[in-house]
Amino acid sequence: xxxxxxxxxIQSRRSVFQANFTDxxxxxxxxxxxxxxxxxxxxxxxxxxxxxxxxxxxxxxxxGTELSRIYKAVTPPEKYFEKTEITMGEKAxxxxxxxxxxxxxxxxxxxxxxxxxxxxxxxxxxxxxHSLGLGGYWATPGLINHLSNFLNLEENQKCIGxxxxxxxxxxxxxxxRSPIADKIRWEE
Numbered sequence: 001x002x003x004x005x006x007x008x009x010i011q012s013r014r015s016v017f018q019a020n021f022t023d024x025x026x027x028x029x030x031x032x033x034x035x036x037x038x039x040x041x042x043x044x045x046x047x048x049x050x051x052x053x054x055x056x057x058x059x060x061x062x063x064g065t066e067l068s069r070i071y072k073a074v075t076p077p078e079k080y081f082e083k084t085e086i087t088m089g090e091k092a093x094x095x096x097x098x099x100x101x102x103x104x105x106x107x108x109x110x111x112x113x114x115x116x117x118x119x120x121x122x123x124x125x126x127x128x129x130h131s132l133g134l135g136g137y138w139a140t141p142g143l144i145n146h147l148s149n150f151l152n153l154e155e156n157q158k159c160i161g162x163x164x165x166x167x168x169x170x171x172x173x174x175x176x177r178s179p180i181a182d183k184i185r186w187e188e
Contacts, residue, residue, distance in 0.1 A: 009127050014173060016135025018094035021166030026056075026096045030132050034165070035099075037128035041121035049114035050121040051102035053151055055092070063150075063162075064092035070146045088143065095164040099125075100147065101138070105156045118160065125163060135168040 031054060038050055055063045068089035072080065092098055103118045105111050122138060129136040140161040147159045 009130055011175065012172060013126055013130040014170075014175070015137050016166070016168045016170050017137050018091055018164050018166070020168045020170045021095050021135065021164075022168060024096070024167040026134060026165055026167065030134065031097060031099075031165070033132065034125050034128040034134075037124040038121035041117055041124050043117040043120075044109045044113045047104075047106045047108050047114060047117070049104045049106060050118045051104050051157065053100040053102065055098040055100070056096065060093050060095070060098055063098055064089035066147070066150045067092055067141075067143055070143045074143070074146060088141075091139075091164075092162075095137075095166045097165040099163040099165065100151055100159055101161045101163055102151065102153065103158050103160055104154075105158070107156070115160070122161075122163065129165055133167070135166055135170060137164045138162075139164060 035052060038052070039048070041050065043049065068085050071085050071088045075084075101118065101122055103115055105114055126136050126138070138161050144159045144161060147153075148157075151159055153159065
């Protein structure tokens with residue numbers, strides 16, 4: 001095991017799904033600590049394109065209701081299942097916090113760079129949550145493409161997922177990764 005705390009955190013961080021969260025509340029200070037870590041991400045031309053909408057308490061209920069509504073509205077009748085509609089709403093409320101992950105495209109750099117910077121911010125969130133003993137899960141259901149009005153997004157903004165956050169009692173597990181040697185080529 002690594003002795004370097006940063007490398008250890010990178011190696012041991014895992015997704016923790018909503019079903020594994022406990023009923024323990026996540027305090028505002030921890031949420032702000034996690035978002036400060038996100039705000040430290042690298043960003044070309046300092047555009048800092050990440051934006052976040054935090055849902056707690058009644059906000060989670062509104063998010064769940066909206067996800068269920070969107071599922072019912074956009075799903076073709078032949079693919080619609082009432083159970084899935086209900087599940088979409090319940091997933092949001094299985095956590096104590098949900099954070100909408102938003103890219104604010106500035107036009108100052110290529111869009112892919114701002115998407116990459118926002119993804120770096122999200123990884124920082126994940127590592128910060130892990131360091132605080134919290135679990136996180138970055139969900140990217142197709143329904144996020146229909147959240148713009150609900151999130152009051154501007155034309156240049158896009159939701160790229162929901163980050164669910166909570167206390168958990170999940171056992172640490174080994175990563176499932178193929179060896180790095182299979183993914184690199186040396187040119188010397």
